[in-house]
Amino acid sequence: MTPTTTTTVPAGSPGPGAAEAPLLEVRDLRVGFPKRYGDVAVLDGVDLTIGVGEAVAVVGESGCGKSLLGMAAAHLLPPTAHVSGTVAFRGRDVRAMSRRELRRIRGAGIAVIFQDAMTSLNPGMTVGAQLRQVCRLGSSTSPEELLAAVGLEQSERILRAKPYQLSGGQRQRVLISIALARDPALVIADEPTTALDVTVQRQVVELLQGLQASRGFALMFVSHDLGLVSEVASHTTVMYAGQVVESGPTAEILGRPRHPYTAGLLNASLSLEERWPLLAPISGHVRPPTGFVSGCRFRDRCARADDTCATRPDLVHADGRRLACFHPLAATDALATRPVVVAEPDPPSAGVQVDDAGRNVVVEARDVVVDYHGHGTTTRALAGVTLAVHAGESVGLIGESGSGKTTLARSLLGLVEPSSGEVRHRDTDIYRLPRMARFRTLARDAAMVFQDPRSSLNSRLSVGAVVRDPLVVLGIGDRRSRDATVREVLESVGLPATMAERPVRALSGGQLQRVALARALAVEPSLIVADEPTSALDVSVQAQILNLLQGIRAQRHLALLVVSHDMRVIRFATDHTVVMLNGEIVEQGPTERIYEDPQHPYTQALLAAAPSLHAAGDDQ
Amino acid sequence: MVTSTATDLGLPAPSSPRSRPGGRRRYARLVGRRLLLAPLILLGVSFTVFVVIDLSPNDPARAALGVFADAEQRERFAAENGLDDPLPVRYARFLADLVQLRLGESVIRPESVNDLIGMALPITVQLMVMATVIAVASSLVLGIVAAWFEGRPVDRVVSVVAAFFQAAPQFWIGLMFVQLFAVGLGVLPAGGYSPLSTGFSYWFSSLIGPAIVLALPFAAAMTRVIRASVADELAKDYVRTAIGAGLSTGTVLVGSVLRNALITPITVVGVYIGAMMSGAILVETVFNIPGMGTLLVTGVRQGDLGIVRGVAIVGAVSFVVVNVIVDLLYLVLNPRGAEVTRS
Incomplete structure (x- = not known):
């Protein structure tokens, strides 16, 4: 198995473009980090082929090694990585190249667009300096032309700006222009739009597609968003825990998934998009590399797994795709799982629908105006917002960054004092109360769930301590009753009571978000504000958390305010939707009405911008 | 097809007009306040120096006239030199002299304190400058090399050696140095100072030894600061972007990383120079260099309070001045005003 023999055998390359020699050919790639994970291969025998001008997507949840694969393809892995296998670019193994050759390949042959444009640009250099630095290596275009090509006008101003002076979308465009x-032949885009708002995300994706068409580069699109993938890529490779589980033409893979993991991912996204009564999550979560199971690494989360799965399935050719599974879904039942889940065991949200006779308002904002004062300038964050949340009702707040949705949520919780207008909590104007009384009232009756549980929960504490904390601070109950409450709320969010002993840092993202929810429930609030509760989570886990939120709201008759930029989350999780733009509510109404018949042009734009799996499904 | 592009094109990020100059301006204001504060600090120092030294059991008259002088002679001496005036009067006189840049008289030596410091200060300054150059140059090289090879043997060796020299007492290092290079190898003189007029090589070989010993702890500490700061910066995402775009590692290191990474070390330099001044007292004594340190030690030993005060005041002024210069340097070098605002 020397590099030369593997690269000269093109027989394994799938897809229609197989006539030409592939641009990038990854064969049996293994990557390990011996110091951190011991013998475990974080990438385990990965194959990937990208032809000239082709767009190939690599999908999977976080921790599945898809970004690592991108880095390996550009030979940008950290020096601690232990690598074997071949990564051939235009038939030559990048691992065998000299530094000089590598430098020639990078940028001119293979270019990379990273995920977080803020940290991926040098904070101390102007955009112009960074672009010129790259252009000096031999570019046919000038920095001004490059900025124009990525749709940035006012290139003079942008060139003189430092990265932090630009908006997120502008930064991402600058990163693309670099x-x-x-003129690379292959562009590796590692989650290039994840940190962006929907409409900006749409612009950036369209830009990438346009550039790909006009310049003819091949694209390796690393993403967890199946909707985006279905729009961008002609071929898709699905990865789980460092192994390729299924790959082939995108329409085939996403239209008729054979591997249970692909089907699970797809169901999780689709159920969200089509508003199934209950979402279809994949149970469990991706383990850290040290916890990878032997054989098929998906088997501990797979409903179809049995004893045979203890040996690793080979990636084999089967009607136009490659598949590694002993028990694949039948080719005939196209997304057969869809009707199965609709069995609706206990319709959670239907019982507490809109017209409850005794609809009592839990929290209400009346004409709230919030100004932020900076150095001599004043920014109006909220310009007269009126909103009410009733018991048992779920209200969604949607808008892009800077729309004021977080400010509104915070002022409802008594954290941001409005300059005019009032916030009424159960008929008390909370900003009339003295400061401490306000905090005390609201701490007992309202709770917040934050976006990223890993940074919002103290990682040094045990789960029990985190959940018990609000009870101790507010002096609710005694030691024994607090322990009982901790056990009870942990069980109500689907965690075993024994979890209380575990340290917070040992939990997965989904488990942590459950803990955050348990902490919120501990004081038995009547209002829960969830600020982007699922955007830090993978799609399969998102579905678990959203189902849980829905169930708990119905069971406890909670008022729920969900703040999100994800149209699909709002649609599933709320009855009433409020759309915000520049500190004002531009449209509000019953969620279904908003989605089916949006009135305001901004709502229409938001809906149009959201990537949709539907398109892929309807294509075939 | 997208009707609303309000959030992206054309519009600047909402916070940009405020955050841009804010950091620098705020820092400039901070430096300005420091500058205004400097005279006050010096006033405080002069008071402390004067009063504390006055409280010491030394009797200048006894120091000047020797142990055989009787009480009458000492009283006459005190009256002639204004030593029997009350403390506030003497302090006021001291301050008035200070404003006219006169540091007073030595009670033992015929020269004024000004003349004595005039002879000693240039020597100490030469020593300090040489030590600073050695320390900065070696710590830059070693710190960057260690950061580049983070976790590898080179890094380990550099870190261990740096920790050793940071911890070892300076007088001991000095003695070992003399033992090795002067007594053992015989390549350097064991002590003493030759002015530049006696020839460059004599001058250089008389100063290089003490300068190295003075620089060692400082270099060791700086190496560790620089290593940590450069390693931090190398791990940042933008380095990956630059390498991925085909820039050579050297270009990335020199062109981008060092500019960002050296800001922290520069702020520490001022503090270390202060530490080096007290180190100079020890080193000058060990190497028998007639600089400020030796002058101070002699003054203390002989109970010559005028000299002690003069050296202390000059030391304090230099320390304040050095730190203000470092602050200004930071203001010039810091390319990211916003980061100050953020942190």
Whole structure:
């Protein structure tokens, strides 16, 4: 198995473009980090082929090694990585190249667009300096032309700006322009739009697609968003825990998934998009590399697994795709799982629908105006917002960054004092109360669930301590009753009571978000504000948390305010939707009405921008 | 097809007009306040120096006239030199002299304190400058090399050696140095100072030894600061972007990383120079260099309070001045005003 023999055998390359020699050919790639994970291969025998001008997607949840694969393809892995196998670019193994050759390949042959444009640009250099630095290596275009190509006008101003002076979308465009400066043949885009708002995300994706068409580079699109993938890529490779589980034409893979993991991912997203009564999550979560199971690494989360799965399935050719599974879904039942889940065991949200006779308002904002004062300038964050949340009702707050949705949520919780207008909590104007009384009232009756549980929960404490904390601070109950409450709320969010002993840092993201919810429930509030409760989570886990939120709201007759930029989350989780733009509510109404018949042009734009799996499904 | 592009094109990020100059301006204000504060600090120092030294059991008259002088002679001496005036009067006189840049008289030596410091200060300054150059140059090289090879043997060796020299007492290092290079190898003189007029090589070889010993702890501490700061910066995402775009590692290191990474070390330099001044007292004594340190030690030993006061005041002024210069340097070098605002 020397590099030369593997690269000269093109027989294994799938897809229609197989006539030409592939641009990038990854064969049996293994990557390990011996110091951190011991013998475990974080990438385990990965194959990937990208032809000239082709767009290939790599999908999977976080921790599945898809970004690592991108880095390996550009030979940008950290020096601690232990690598074997071949990564051939235009038939030559990048691992065998000299530094000089590598430098020639990077930028001019393979370029990378990274996920977080803020940290991926040098904070101390102007955009112009960074672009010129790259152009000096031999580019046919000037920095001004490059910025124009990525749709940035006012190039003079942008060139003189430092990265932090630009908006997120502008930064991402600058990052793209750096990648394209030397006309690469292959662009590796590692979650290029994840940190962006929907409409900006849409613009960036369209930009990438347009550039790909006009410049003819091949694209390796690393993403967890199946909707985006279905729009961008002609071929898709699905990865789980460092192994390729299924790959082939995108329409095939996403239209008729054979591997249970692909089907699970797809169901989780689709159920969200089509508003199934209950979402279809995949149970469990991706383990850290040290916990990878032997054989098929998906078997501990797979409903179809049995004893045979203890040996690793080979990635084999089967009608136009490659598949590694002993018990694949039948080719005939196209997304057969869809009707199965609709069995609706106990319709949670239907019982407490809109017109409850005794609809009592839990929290209400009346004409709230919030100004932030900076150095001599004043920014109006909220310009007269009126909103009410009733018991048992779920209200969704949607808008892009800077729309004021977080400010509104905070002022409802008594954290941001409005300059005019009032916030009434059960008929008390909370900003009339003295400061401490306000905090005390609201701490007992309202709770918040934050976006990223890993940073909002103290990682040094045990789960029990985190959940018990609000009870201790507010002096609710005694030691024994607090322990009982902790056990009870942990069980109500689907965690075993024994979990209380575990340290917070040992939990997965989904488990942590459950803990955050348990902490919120501990004081038995009547209002829960969830600020982007699922955006830090993978799609399969998102579905678990959203189902849980729905169930708990119905069971406890809670008022729920969900703040999100994800249209699908709002649609599933709420009865009433409020759309915000520049500190004002531009449209509100019953969620279904908003989604089916949006009135305001901004709502229409938001809906149009959201990537949709539907398109892929309807294509075939 | 997208009707609303309000959030992206054309509009600047909402916070940009405020955050841009804010950091620098705020820092400039901070430096300005420091500058205004400097005279006050010096006033405080002069008071402390004067009063504390006055409280010491030394009797200048006894120091000047020797142990055989009787009480009458000492009283006459005190009256002639204004030593029997009350403390506030003497302090006021001291301050008035200070404003006219006169540091007073030595009660033992014929020269004024000004003349004595005038002879000693240039020597100490030469020693300090040489030590600073050695320390900064070696810590830059070693710190960057260690950061580049983070976790590898080179890094380990550099870190261990740096920790050793940071912890070892300076007088001991000095003695070992003399033992090795002067007594053992015989390549350097064991002590003493040759002015530049006696020839460059004599001058250089008389100063290089003490300068190295003075620089060692300082270099060791700086190496560790620089290593940590550069390693931090190398791990940042933008380095990966630059390498991924085909820039050579050297270009990335020199062109981008060092500019960002050296800001923290520069702020520490001022503090270390202060530490080096007290180190100079020890080193000058060990190497028998007639600088400020030796002058101070002699003054203390002989109970010559005028000299002690003069050296202390000059030391304090230099320390304040050095730190203000470092602050200004930071203001010039810091390319990211916003980061100050954020942190």
